[in-house]
Amino acid sequence: MTANDYLTRLARRSEQVGSMLCLGVDPDPAALPAGFPAGVAGIERLATLLVEHAAPRAAAVKANVAFYEAYGSQGIAVLERIRRRLPPDLLFIADAKRGDIGSTAARQAVALLDELGADAVTLNPYLGVDAIEPFLERADRFAYVLCRTSNPSAGELQDLAVDGEPLYVRVARRVAEWAASRPRLGLVVGATAPDELAAVRLATPSLVFLVPGVGVQGGDLAAVQAHGPARAGPAAGRPGGGLLVNVSRGIAAAALAGADPAHSIEQAATDWSARLNATMGADHQRGG
Amino acid sequence: MTANDYLTRLARRSEQVGSMLCLGVDPDPAALPAGFPAGVAGIERLATLLVEHAAPRAAAVKANVAFYEAYGSQGIAVLERIRRRLPPDLLFIADAKRGDIGSTAARQAVALLDELGADAVTLNPYLGVDAIEPFLERADRFAYVLCRTSNPSAGELQDLAVDGEPLYVRVARRVAEWAASRPRLGLVVGATAPDELAAVRLATPSLVFLVPGVGVQGGDLAAVQAHGPARAGPAAGRPGGGLLVNVSRGIAAAALAGADPAHSIEQAATDWSARLNATMGADHQRGG
Numbered sequence: 001m002t003a004n005d006y007l008t009r010l011a012r013r014s015e016q017v018g019s020m021l022c023l024g025v026d027p028d029p030a031a032l033p034a035g036f037p038a039g040v041a042g043i044e045r046l047a048t049l050l051v052e053h054a055a056p057r058a059a060a061v062k063a064n065v066a067f068y069e070a071y072g073s074q075g076i077a078v079l080e081r082i083r084r085r086l087p088p089d090l091l092f093i094a095d096a097k098r099g100d101i102g103s104t105a106a107r108q109a110v111a112l113l114d115e116l117g118a119d120a121v122t123l124n125p126y127l128g129v130d131a132i133e134p135f136l137e138r139a140d141r142f143a144y145v146l147c148r149t150s151n152p153s154a155g156e157l158q159d160l161a162v163d164g165e166p167l168y169v170r171v172a173r174r175v176a177e178w179a180a181s182r183p184r185l186g187l188v189v190g191a192t193a194p195d196e197l198a199a200v201r202l203a204t205p206s207l208v209f210l211v212p213g214v215g216v217q218g219g220d221l222a223a224v225q226a227h228g229p230a231r232a233g234p235a236a237g238r239p240g241g242g243l244l245v246n247v248s249r250g251i252a253a254a255a256l257a258g259a260d261p262a263h264s265i266e267q268a269a270t271d272w273s274a275r276l277n278a279t280m281g282a283d284h285q286r287g288g
Numbered sequence: 289m290t291a292n293d294y295l296t297r298l299a300r301r302s303e304q305v306g307s308m309l310c311l312g313v314d315p316d317p318a319a320l321p322a323g324f325p326a327g328v329a330g331i332e333r334l335a336t337l338l339v340e341h342a343a344p345r346a347a348a349v350k351a352n353v354a355f356y357e358a359y360g361s362q363g364i365a366v367l368e369r370i371r372r373r374l375p376p377d378l379l380f381i382a383d384a385k386r387g388d389i390g391s392t393a394a395r396q397a398v399a400l401l402d403e404l405g406a407d408a409v410t411l412n413p414y415l416g417v418d419a420i421e422p423f424l425e426r427a428d429r430f431a432y433v434l435c436r437t438s439n440p441s442a443g444e445l446q447d448l449a450v451d452g453e454p455l456y457v458r459v460a461r462r463v464a465e466w467a468a469s470r471p472r473l474g475l476v477v478g479a480t481a482p483d484e485l486a487a488v489r490l491a492t493p494s495l496v497f498l499v500p501g502v503g504v505q506g507g508d509l510a511a512v513q514a515h516g517p518a519r520a521g522p523a524a525g526r527p528g529g530g531l532l533v534n535v536s537r538g539i540a541a542a543a544l545a546g547a548d549p550a551h552s553i554e555q556a557a558t559d560w561s562a563r564l565n566a567t568m569g570a571d572h573q574r575g576g
Contacts, residue, residue, distance in 0.1 A: 026392070066392045069399035072368055077361035099412065100385055101439040101505075104314070104354050111357035124387065126414045126434060128441030146414060151389040153416030160458065162448045167455070170448065217389075 006091070006119055006142035006184065007208065007235050007242055013089055014059040014240035019273040020228075022093070022210065023058035024248025025050045025082065026067045031253060033261040040071040044078045046255065051085050053262045054251050054269035060091040060119075062210075062246050065112075083117055093210070093244075094118035097146060099131035106134040113141050120144060122188055122210070125171050129178055136182045143185055145175045147200055150190025150213030168196060169203050176204045183234070186210060186242070191219025198227045206233025208242030215250025221275065247272050294379070294407055294430035294472065295496065295523050295530055301377055302347040302528035307561040308516075310381070310498065311346035312536025313338045313370065314355045319541060321549040328359040332366045334543065339373050341550045342539050342557035348379040348407075348532050350498075353400075371405055381498070381532075382406035385434060387419035394422040401429050408432060410476055410498070413459050417466055424470045431473055433463045435488055438478025438501030456484060457491050464492045471522070474498060474530070479507025486515045494521025496530030503538025509563065535560050 014020055027043035027050075036042040047063075055061050068079035086092050094112040098121065099105065105127075112118045113135065120142035123132055135143045148158055148168040158168040172187060179185040186208040189200050197211070197220075208230050213219035229241020236242075254268035255261035302308055315331035315338075324330040335351075343349050356367035374380050382400045386409065387393065393415075400406045401423065408430035411420055423431045436446055436456040446456040460475060467473040474496040477488050485499070485508075496518050501507035517529020524530075542556035543549035 028391075064388070064392055064395075066386075066388060066395040066399060069364075070395040070403060072399070072403040073361045073365035075399075075403075076357075076364050080361055097388055097412070098354075098385070100352070100354060101437065101500075103316075104352055107352075107354040107358045111354060111360070111363075115358060115360040115363075124385070124412050124414050126412050126445055127437050127439055128444030128446075130439045130441040149389065149415050151415055151418045153418040156416030156462065157414055157455075157459065158416075160450045160455070162450060162455075167445075167448070167450075171445065174444065212389075 004140050006140060009089070009119070010059065010091055010242065010244070011235070011238040011240065013091060016089070017057060017059055017273065019057065019059055019276050020240040020243045020245050021058045021269070021273045021276045022060045022062050022244040022246040023050065023054050023251060023269065024062050024064065024246050026064045026248045027252065028067065028249070031249070031256060033255045040074050040078060043067065043071070043075070044081070046252065047078065047082045048085070049255065049262055049265055050252060051082060053266040055086065055090060057269040057273035058090070059240065060093055060244050061086060062093040062095050064095040064248070080116065091119045092117070093120045093122070093144070095122045097122050097124050099124035099127050101127065102130040102134060105131045109134045109137070113138055122146065125175070132178060132185070133182070136184050141184065144188045144210040145171070145185060147172050147175070147187040148189050148193055148196045150192040150217050150219065154190065154193065166196075166199070169199055172200045172204045172207070176207055179207060188212065190217075191221070191224045191245070192217050194220040194223030197223050201227040201231070205231040206236065208235045210244045210246065212246045214245055215247040216253070245276050292428050294428060297377070297407070298347065298379055298530065298532070299523070299526040299528065301379060304377070305345055305347055305561065307345065307347055307564050308528040308531045308533050309346045309557070309561045309564045310348045310350050310532040310534040311338065311342050311539060311557065312350050312352065312534050314352045314536045315540065316355065316537070319537070319544060321543045328362050328366060331355065331359070331363070332369070334540065335366065335370045336373070337543065337550055337553055338540060339370060341554040343374065343378060345557040345561035346378070347528065348381055349374060350381040350383050350534055350536075352383040352536070368404065379407045380405070381408045381410070381432070383410045385410050385412050387412035387415050389415065390418040390422060393419045397422040397425070401426055410434065413463065420466060420473070421470070424472050429472065432476045432498040433459070433473060435460050435463070435475040436477050436481055436484045438480040438505050438507065442478065442481065454484075454487070457487055460488045460492045460495070464495055467495060476500065478505075479509065479512045479533070480505050482508040482511030485511050489515040489519070493519040494524065496523045498532045498534065500534045502533055503535040504541070533564050
C-alpha cells in the first residue's frame with residue numbers, strides 16, 4: 001500500500017465526502033430535460049450537469065462507456081472532455097466490462113487507463129486471468145471483475161452449480177486468488193440479489209465491492225450495508241470499507257423533475273450521498 | 289431467411305471469393321512497417337493497406353475495436369473511416385466482446401450496429417440473454433457469442449464442470465436455445481482447442497462459428513476444417529458452411545517482410561484465402 005494507491009485514495013475521498021456514493025454518469029438520450037438539445041450535444045450537457053452538481057457529493061464517478069460510444073468518435077470525445085472536468089481527488093471508473101485475449105486486453109488497458117485516464121475499470125471474467133492481467137500493471141489503478149450482475153438474466157450462467165457452489169461464488173474465489181499476488185482487484189456484485197451478495201462477502205471477506213442496482217433497478221440497500229464493506233484486508237475498517245454503491249438513473253432522472261435541473265440533481269445527489277453514509281462501513285467493522 | 293439476411297450474404301460472399309477467410313484488421317503499433325508514421329496515423333495506414341490489398345480475398349473483415357479505442361476518439365474516427373472504405377458486399381464484424389444489463393446493451397448495439405454500421409458483433413455470455421437480445425433486433429445483423437476462446441487461460445472458467453459437462457458446452461447449448469427463437473446467433477470457438485471445437489460442434493450442429501486462433505496463435509486448421517462448418521440448419525451445405533476463420537497477425541505481419549508491404553500483404557491474404565477454401569464446408573457436407 002502506498003499513499004497513492006487506489007484504495008487509499010478511495011478511503012480518503014470517501015471520508016472527505018462522508019459517503020460511498022458512486023455517481024453514474026450515463027446520459028440517456030431518452031431522458032434529457034426539456035430544452036436540452038437532442039443527440040450528442042444533449043448528452044454532453046446532461047453529463048456536465050451531473051459532474052458539476054452531483055459529483056461533489058460522490059466518492060467516485062463511474063461512466064458506462066456505452067452511453068458515449070453510441071455516438072461514435074464524437075461520443076468518445078465527449079467522454080474525454082467529461083473525464084478532464086473531474087478534480088484529481090475524485091476517482092473515475094470506466095465501466096466498460098472489457099476482456100479479451102492478452103495482446104488485445106493490453107490495448108483495452110491502454111484505451112481505458114492511459115488514453116482515457118480511468119482510475120479503475122470493470123472487467124468480464126469469462127476469458128480467465130489473461131484478460132485481467134494487462135489491467136493490473138499500473139500500480140495506482142484498479143479493476144473490478146463482474147461476479148454477480150444486477151440484471152434479470154444474471155443467474156442464467158452465473159448461478160450454474162460448479163462443484164456444489166454457484167459459478168459466481170467460484171468467480172469470486174478465483175478473483176481472490178488472482179488478487180493474492182495482484183492486490184488491485186475487486187468485484188462487481190449487484191444489489192438486486194441480496195442473498196448472492198451475502199454469499200460473495202462470505203466467500204471473499206477482503207475484496208472490495210462495486211455495487212450497482214440500488215436506484216432504478218430496485219436493489220436492497222440494507223443488504224448492501226450489511227455485506228458490502230470489506231471485513232478483512234486493506235480496506236476493512238476504513239471509511240466505507242472500500243465499498244462503492246453506484247447510482248446512475250436514480251440521480252440523473254431528477255433532472256426531469258422540477259423547474260431547475262441543476263438544483264434537482266444536486267438535491268438527489270445530496271440525498272443519495274447521505275443514504276450511503278461512509279461511516280456505515282466503519283460502524284459495521286466496529287459493531288461486529 | 290431473406291435475400292438480405294447475414295447468413296445469406298455471407299454465403300454469397302464466401303462463394304464469390306471462394307474462401308471462408310475472415311480478415312482481422314487489428315493494427316498493432318508495435319508491428320508497423322518501416323517508414324510508417326508512429327501513433328494513430330500509422331495504424332490508419334496499416335489498416336488501409338489491409339483493406340485495400342487483403343480484404344478483396346476475404347469473406348468478411350473483423351476489426352477488434354480495442355486496437356482503435358487505444359487512441360481514444362481519434363482512433364474510433366479511424367475505425368469509422370476504415371469501415372466506410374469496405375464495399376457493401378464485404379461483411380464487417382465489430383469484435384468488441386460486449387455485454388451489459390439490457391438498457392446499456394441497447395446503447396452498445398446502437399454504437400456497433402447503427403453508428404459504426406457493423407453487420408455482426410461479438411458478445412460475452414456472462415450476463416445471460418438480457419445482454420444479447422438488444423443486438424438481435426435488426427433483421428439483417430448477427431451476433432457471435434464467446435463460447436470457447438483461444439487464449440491460454442480460456443479454460444479457467446470455461447472448462448469448469450457444470451452437471452457433468454464443461455461450462456463452454458453449456459454456453460453453446462444455451463446459445464442454441466436462444467437462437468431457436470432468434471436465428472441471428474453464432475459462436476466464437478478458438479482453433480487452439482481442437483477437442484473443445486469438436487465438442488461444441490457435436491452439441492450444436494446448426495450454429496455457425498467464427499474461429500480465431502489459426503495464425504500466430506497456432507491453432508489446428510485440420511480440426512477447424514473438420515468441425516467448423518455447420519452440419520444442420522440454414523448454413524449447412526452452403527459454401528463455407530457458415531464458417532469464418534479469422535487471421536489477423538498472420539496477414540498483417542507480412543507487411544514487415546519484403547520491400548513492398550502492399551505486395552506482401554496481398555500475397556499472404558491470397559495464401560490464407562486458398563488454405564481456407566470455401567468448398568471445404570460444402571465438401572464436408574457431401575462427404576459426411
